[in-house]
Amino acid sequence: MSPFQFLKEVREELSRVSWPSKEEVVEATVGVILFCAFVAVYFWALDFIFSRALELIIAK
Numbered sequence: 001m002s003p004f005q006f007l008k009e010v011r012e013e014l015s016r017v018s019w020p021s022k023e024e025v026v027e028a029t030v031g032v033i034l035f036c037a038f039v040a041v042y043f044w045a046l047d048f049i050f051s052r053a054l055e056l057i058i059a060k
Contacts, residue, residue, distance in 0.1 A: 020028070
């Protein structure tokens with residue numbers, strides 16, 4: 001298969017793709033950012049709790 005034939009087929013395939021709308025992209029992006037923030041706070045809280053517990057155990 002020649003490179004030109006390959007690129008032609010790629011272009012044809014991309015024309016068949018159902019691309020998301022701008023609103024869908026914005027909603028998905030906001031959802032991912034919020035989820036990442038939630039997970040970061042969750043792990044921060046776990047780290048804080050376990051660090052304090054370990055400090056109490058070691059202090060005794």
